[in-house]
Structures are given as structure tokens and as C-alpha cells.
Amino acid sequence: xxxxxxxxxxxxxxxxxxxxxxxxxxxxxxxxxxxxxxxxxxxxxxxxxxxxxxxxxxxxxxxxxxxxxxxxxxxxxxxxxxxxxxxxxxxxxxxxxxxxxxxxxxxxxxxxxxxxxxxxxxxxxxxxxxxxxxxxxxxxxxxxxxxxxxxxxxxxxxxxxxxxxxxxxxxxxxxxxxxxxxxxxxxxxxxxxxxxxxxxxxxxxxxxxxxxxxxxxxxxxxxxxxxxxxx
Numbered sequence: 001x002x003x004x005x006x007x008x009x010x011x012x013x014x015x016x017x018x019x020x021x022x023x024x025x026x027x028x029x030x031x032x033x034x035x036x037x038x039x040x041x042x043x044x045x046x047x048x049x050x051x052x053x054x055x056x057x058x059x060x061x062x063x064x065x066x067x068x069x070x071x072x073x074x075x076x077x078x079x080x081x082x083x084x085x086x087x088x089x090x091x092x093x094x095x096x097x098x099x100x101x102x103x104x105x106x107x108x109x110x111x112x113x114x115x116x117x118x119x120x121x122x123x124x125x126x127x128x129x130x131x132x133x134x135x136x137x138x139x140x141x142x143x144x145x146x147x148x149x150x151x152x153x154x155x156x157x158x159x160x161x162x163x164x165x166x167x168x169x170x171x172x173x174x175x176x177x178x179x180x181x182x183x184x185x186x187x188x189x190x191x192x193x194x195x196x197x198x199x200x201x202x203x204x205x206x207x208x209x210x211x212x213x214x215x216x217x218x219x220x221x222x223x224x225x226x227x228x229x230x231x
Contacts, residue, residue: 028126031218034065034073034172038214044083046188046206047090048101054089057082057104059210070120070127075138079109083146083208085188098193105189107208109180111142111158123166132166136176144182154184156207170218181207 041056049055059081065073086102087094094101115138122130142156162176185191187206194204 029221030126031221032067033220034216034218036214036216037062038212040210040212042081042208042210044085044208047193048085048087048188049089052209055084057084070122070130071117073115075113075115077111082106083187095193103189105146108145109142111140113138113140113158123169135163137161146187148186148189154182156180156182172216174214177211179207179209
């Protein structure tokens with residue numbers, strides 16, 4: 001009889017602990033907005049550089065994200081950096097006219113993108129099953145600002161992958177790599193040096209990749225009495 005009472009007492013204690021834990025989790029706020037910044041490297045790829053590991057340059061970013069739910073977010077990025085390239089970095093044929101060409105150019109990038117997390121992202125206290133660490137992918141549209149003889153604008157499409165980590169209840173870190181495909185062949189200052197006409201986002205146009213580490217802070221707690229994303 002005593003053994004049965006002992007077992008019942010243990011089960012009751014476990015049940016109460018789980019109930020309290022769940023109740024505490026229900027009081028943790030969900031946040032809709034992230035704001036922060038990032039630092040990384042950007043590499044040009046085009047007619048005067050066929051290797052994304054050549055001539056990386058610093059790039060700085062400001063970013064904000066609106067979370068639809070623990071798996072999806074809409075992000076806005078404003079970045080500033082430099083592109084650098086040289087005909088000496090090209091292993092294939094270069095027209096004699098451009099054999100000694102090199103350039104360094106400042107660029108700005110403003111874009112919107114949709115992020116999709118492989119797993120629900122969070123501390124696990126505000127959303128059942130949320131993970132502190134999750135990989136993610138993203139796709140978006142943006143505008144690249146650069147200057148040749150005058151200021152130029154061109155559209156770009158960022159496509160990338162990354163991993164994000166919940167460092168604290170309201171602090172997020174992310175490491176990501178993105179390729180920005182532009183619809184211009186003049187990011188390097190030269191249009192169609194091989195005589196091949198460029199068009200669209202992928203036919204003989206310049207692009208650049210960015211490796212970035214970012215830190216963001218959570219804002220805008222979701223209304224606790226409103227409908228939420230918890231199960």
C-alpha cells in the first residue's frame with residue numbers, strides 16, 4: 001500500500017511540474033519584430049572575376065524582420081559595401097583591350113525577402129516545439145545602387161541559405177550566405193566586353209555574393225489575449 005502511495009505521489013508531482021512549466025510557457029510573450037545590424041564580406045562575380053573567393057570586400061547592413069509566425073518572416077535589408085575585380089583574376093581569355101582592367105566600386109543594396117525556417121524558431125517557452133537553432137532559406141527582390149560615370153540603379157534577386165540562433169530571450173544571431181543576381185552587366189563599369197549581349201537576371205550579367213553575420217533584438221510583443229501561434 002505504501003509503495004502504491006509513493007508511486008502516486010511521484011506521478012502527481014511530475015504532473016504538477018509539467019502543468020506549471022506549461023503555464024509558465026503560456027505567459028512568455030511572442031515578438032513580431034526584429035531590428036539590428038550585420039557585418040560581412042561581399043564578392044563580385046562577372047567578366048573580371050570568375051571566383052567568388054577573390055577580392056572580398058567589407059559590407060555593412062541594417063535590417064528589420066517582421067515575423068508572420070515561428071517559421072516565416074519578411075525581412076528588409078539596407079547594405080553598403082564595395083565591389084572589386086581585376087582582369088588578372090580571370091583564368092580564361094580576356095580581350096586585349098581589357099587585359100589590364102581593374103576596378104573598385106561602392107555599392108548600396110536595398111531589398112525585401114521572404115525567409116523560411118526549417119524548424120519553428122524560438123526559445124521553446126513561447127511556442128511549443130520551437131528550436132533555438134534552425135537553418136533557413138530565403139528569396140527576394142532588391143535594388144542595387146552603383147556609380148559608373150553617373151549613378152545607376154538595377155534590380156537584383158537575392159537567393160541564399162543560413163542558420164540562426166536564439167542567443168537570449170530577445171537576442172538573435174544569424175550567419176548567412178546569399179547570391180545577388182542583377183540584371184546589369186555594368187557593375188564592373190564595362191558592358192559586354194566579350195560581345196555577348198546580356199539580358200535578364202542570368203544571361204551574361206554581373207552578380208555578387210555576401211557572407212554576413214548579423215545580430216537582431218526582438219521588439220513588439222504580441223498581444224497575450226489575442227489569437228497566437230501556440231498549439
